Amino acid sequence: MAAIDWLILAGTLMTIVIYGTWKTRGMKNVQDYLRGGNEAKWWTIGLSVMATQASAITFLSTPGQAFHDGMGFVQFYFGLPIAMVIICVVFLPLYDRLKVFTAYEFLENRFDLKTRTLTSILFLIHRGSGAGITIYAPAIILSYILDWDLTFLNIVIGILVIIYTASGGTKAVTVTQKQQMAVIFTGMFIAFFVIIFKLPDGINFKNALEIAGVNNKMNILDFSFSLDKRYTIWSGLIGGTFLMLSYFGTDQSQVQRYLSGQSLKEMRLGLIFNGLLKVPMQFFILLVGVMVFVFYQFNASPINFNPQAQELVMQSNNVEAYQRIQDEYNQISEEKKETVYKYVNEKDHISSRERNELTSQIQFLGAVQNKLRGDAKALIQKSASDKNEKVETNDKDYVFIHFVLNNLPKGLIGLLLAVILSAAMSSTASELNALSSTTALDLYKRNSKKDLSEEQVVKISKWFTVLWGVLAILIACIANLFDNLIQLVNTIGSLFYGNVLGIFLLAFFFKKIRGNQVFVAAVITQVFILLFYYFAIFQLEQAGEQPLVSYLWLNFIGCILVIFISLISSLRDMDFMSNLTLLILTANLAKVVYDIFQTRNTHLLLILSIILLVIVLGWLDNLKSQTESS
Amino acid sequence: MNQQPTKDKWSRIYALVILANILYVLLFYLLMNSF
Numbered sequence: 001m002a003a004i005d006w007l008i009l010a011g012t013l014m015t016i017v018i019y020g021t022w023k024t025r026g027m028k029n030v031q032d033y034l035r036g037g038n039e040a041k042w043w044t045i046g047l048s049v050m051a052t053q054a055s056a057i058t059f060l061s062t063p064g065q066a067f068h069d070g071m072g073f074v075q076f077y078f079g080l081p082i083a084m085v086i087i088c089v090v091f092l093p094l095y096d097r098l099k100v101f102t103a104y105e106f107l108e109n110r111f112d113l114k115t116r117t118l119t120s121i122l123f124l125i126h127r128g129s130g131a132g133i134t135i136y137a138p139a140i141i142l143s144y145i146l147d148w149d150l151t152f153l154n155i156v157i158g159i160l161v162i163i164y165t166a167s168g169g170t171k172a173v174t175v176t177q178k179q180q181m182a183v184i185f186t187g188m189f190i191a192f193f194v195i196i197f198k199l200p201d202g203i204n205f206k207n208a209l210e211i212a213g214v215n216n217k218m219n220i221l222d223f224s225f226s227l228d229k230r231y232t233i234w235s236g237l238i239g240g241t242f243l244m245l246s247y248f249g250t251d252q253s254q255v256q257r258y259l260s261g262q263s264l265k266e267m268r269l270g271l272i273f274n275g276l277l278k279v280p281m282q283f284f285i286l287l288v289g290v291m292v293f294v295f296y297q298f299n300a301s302p303i304n305f306n307p308q309a310q311e312l313v314m315q316s317n318n319v320e321a322y323q324r325i326q327d328e329y330n331q332i333s334e335e336k337k338e339t340v341y342k343y344v345n346e347k348d349h350i351s352s353r354e355r356n357e358l359t360s361q362i363q364f365l366g367a368v369q370n371k372l373r374g375d376a377k378a379l380i381q382k383s384a385s386d387k388n389e390k391v392e393t394n395d396k397d398y399v400f401i402h403f404v405l406n407n408l409p410k411g412l413i414g415l416l417l418a419v420i421l422s423a424a425m426s427s428t429a430s431e432l433n434a435l436s437s438t439t440a441l442d443l444y445k446r447n448s449k450k451d452l453s454e455e456q457v458v459k460i461s462k463w464f465t466v467l468w469g470v471l472a473i474l475i476a477c478i479a480n481l482f483d484n485l486i487q488l489v490n491t492i493g494s495l496f497y498g499n500v501l502g503i504f505l506l507a508f509f510f511k512k513i514r515g516n517q518v519f520v521a522a523v524i525t526q527v528f529i530l531l532f533y534y535f536a537i538f539q540l541e542q543a544g545e546q547p548l549v550s551y552l553w554l555n556f557i558g559c560i561l562v563i564f565i566s567l568i569s570s571l572r573d574m575d576f577m578s579n580l581t582l583l584i585l586t587a588n589l590a591k592v593v594y595d596i597f598q599t600r601n602t603h604l605l606l607i608l609s610i611i612l613l614v615i616v617l618g619w620l621d622n623l624k625s626q627t628e629s630s
Numbered sequence: 631m632n633q634q635p636t637k638d639k640w641s642r643i644y645a646l647v648i649l650a651n652i653l654y655v656l657l658f659y660l661l662m663n664s665f
Contacts, residue, residue: 074658081651085644213665220658233655268640275647279654 001146005414012183012418013425017160020176024168029454033169033461034101034437036260040174045270048257048430049248050278051177054184056138056424057397059285064305064396066289067296070217072231074283079240083248084275086241088268090508091249096264102434103255103504104442110507112515113446118522119503120442122496123252124435128468129492131431132475138424139476141397142417144308145405154476157421161428162469166462170260170437173429180422187412187419188288194408195291200298207344208294214343214362215297217290220283230550238611242555246501248274252434292403297340299407303329303376305398309391313376316383322376329372336365428472436464491551495533498558499525505559506566509618513566521565529558563614564589581620585613 027033040048065073100106104123108116135157143150164172196205203211212218222232248254248271261267303326304310313322343358350358377393384391404416440461445452452460503522506513533554537547549557567582588610 071658078651078655081647085647088640088644209661209665218662218665220662221655268643272643272647276650279651283654283658 001413002410004411005417008411008414009417009421012415013160013421016176016179016183016422016425017164019179020164020172021167023175024164024172027167027169027171027458030101030457030461032171033458034256034441036169036171036174038260038262039171040260040262040266040270042261042266042269042273044174044178045258045261045267046273046277047181048174048177048260049254049270049274050281051181051184051423051426052254052257052430053247053278053427054281054423055134055427056420059184059188059420059423060138060141060401061397062282062285063289063292064399066217066286067293067399068396070212071220071283071286071290072222074220074279074286075222075231075233075236076240077244077279077282078233078236079238079242080244080248080278081275082237082241083244084271086245087249088271091504092258092264092267092271094508095255095259096267101259101441102252102438103250104252104438107503107507108446111503111518115503115515115519115522116442116446118519119250119500120438122500122526123438124443126492126496127251127253127431127435128471129475131428131435131468131472132479134424134428134431135472136476136479138420140480141401142420144306145398145401150480151477154473157424157428158469158473158476161425161432162466165429165432165436166465166469169458169461169465170256170433173426173433174257174260176429177426180426183415183422184419187415188285190412191404191408191416192284192288192291194412195288195295195403198295198407203294203298203344208291210347211294211297211340211344212290214340214359215293215366216363217293230552239552239556242501242559243497243552246497246504246555246559250497250500250504252438253430256434256437257430289400292400295403295407298337300330300333302326302402303373304380304393305395305402306392307398309380309393309395312387312389312391313380313383316386318379318383318386322379325372325376325379329369329376332365332368332372336362336369339365432465432468432472435468436461439464439468491533491537491554494551494554495529495558496526498555498560499529499562501555502559502562505618506563510563510566510621512621512624513570517566517569518562521562521569524565525558525562528561529554532557560589560610560614563617567617581613581617585610585617588613 031037062073095103095106098106098109100109102120104116104120107119135154139150139153139157142148143153164176168175196208199208209218223234224232225234258267258270261270302310313319339358339361343355343362347355347358380391380393401420404413408416440457444460444464445457499522502525503518506518533551536549537551537554540547564585592610
């Protein structure tokens with residue numbers, strides 16, 4: 001890396017940290033420290049919410065995802081706008097009316113203290129471990145690719161975040177996120193235009209899209225009902241809505257962002273802003289990845305972008321075999337390049353049959369490339385096994401950063417690294433801020449026998465921020481010692497999210513359900529989900545078998561189960577129609593569980609019908625409460 | 631009575647968000663079929 005890159009990288013990050021700390025110094029009251037003085041305008045909230053969700057992995061991994069699998073990943077976000085509208089209509093007015101500091105505070109108001117404490121603890125477990133991984137995930141990639149010391153990088157990212165988050169609280173997080181988003185957008189736009197500029201003469205943006213299309217990278221929408229495919233329009237709309245609803249509606253790291261809004265109107269507009277921009281933003285990041293793919297149609301690329309994997313195989317007995325695969329890959333790439341040129345130059349002057357032939361040829365060569373990539377991966381895996389080492393053979397996280405480091409001009413490399421580290425810092429800051437607020441308010445202050453002054457609460461919150469920050473750094477530093485830790489932490493989120501969302505949905509839509517019922521249901525659900533995960537997913541994966549369901553389905557199962565058990569326990573209070581619906585719901589759930597274990601298949605229609613039935617139940621319950629109260 | 635127009639306004643804004651996203655999907659569909 002050149003001196004100018006270091007200067008831009010360090011200058012950008014330090015400016016943000018110093019400005020954020022200076023601008024928000026001397027916070028003394030809780031309102032200022034934990035709700036940012038309720039000064040945030042809608043666009044600040046919108047940017048803050050987006051910056052919290054977009055972690056470094058978004059910018060490292062998403063372009064790589066598009067490079068390999070095309071743009072289908074954008075469908076994952078289709079549920080987000082629906083979730084935004086539901087949160088604006090249902091969640092926000094209640095949070096605003098009760099003037100809560102945390103989402104879990106609302107649950108005490110609606111149910112009881114033990115439900116609030118339980119959900120806070122569930123949040124602290126998964127977000128606390130998640131904060132470490134938010135630092136570790138980009139640090140490990142940058143340490144491999146730039147040969148930086150991993151521990152040093154973890155500590156630097158962590159300390160920079162702790163400085164301004166502990167000092168200025170929510171306001172510092174919001175202020176810095178605006179600048180971080182500015183850096184991120186500037187960097188990504190410049191990267192995009194540089195890629196287009198670097199395409200060979202005669203290849204313009206339209207041609208680039210055509211080349212991507214011929215290579216099946218423009219398959220944005222998938223309407224198939226298959227559950228085997230992770231990203232379809234249906235999984236995005238159904239699974240996505242559930243996931244985004246739990247993330248934006250009940251996760252304090254997001255809730256705290258919009259609670260800092262000036263008024264209900266600003267909060268709503270902030271979320272609407274997110275609902276309008278998120279899909280185009282993800283589309284754009286994926287498009288950058290597709291353009292990187294087009295760039296590598298005309299330029300040589302390694303067969304595997306992970307430098308650690310390359311190094312490992314180069315030092316093994318398989319080096320010659322690997323070199324042969326790389327040579328063959330280069331030869332195929334060269335042939336493909338000629339065919340792509342031919343296609344671009346001749347497509348308008350040849351018959352459709354000839355055009356189809358060229359397309360088929362390109363696709364065939366692409367398939368050969370993929371096969372060779374698979375062979376290379378197998379060889380890397382074999383080399384790793386021979387040496388008793390672990391290595392990530394999936395190189396999607398390394399594609400974009402490889403492009404940046406090898407093709408962007410001096411100065412821009414520093415800017416793009418600032419983009420990645422800014423994204424890591426913005427997410428971590430929101431997480432530490434939320435972890436500290438939840439610990440300070442939901443656990444410490446609520447259970448403290450002493451009457452704490454505002455200044456004391458702020459002081460305690462600051463210390464909790466430092467404590468969670470140090471814990472996150474420690475997790476990031478030891479993460480390397482455990483296999484598949486990133487995967488595990490991602491899974492941990494799914495173990496708790498469904499249950500917590502279910503509790504909130506019960507609070508909003510099932511007026512008659514009381515605290516005790518919810519608490520018991522939540523504890524049973526959590527135990528069930530943990531056992532289900534252990535036996536139906538974890539053990540099978542450890543044995544090298546296919547898990548019964550993808551862990552993402554745990555969100556859905558947890559949510560439905562907690563609602564279901566709460567309803568069962570309030571059965572006596574319900575009318576005939578509700579009982580009937582509950583009976584059908586039980587039959588449906590039994591069928592889903594049976595299908596999972598027997599045929600290893602879950603039917604989308606069945607799941608849809610369960611959702612529909614739960615909605616009917618909620619509606620009936622609400623209707624009855626309204627009639628009774630009037 | 632005073633709240634009615636405000637509610638209407640919000641409904642329109644929510645409809646706009648959903649509509650915008652439907653338009654994105656349509657645009658993706660067109661893009662997918664053009665390239």
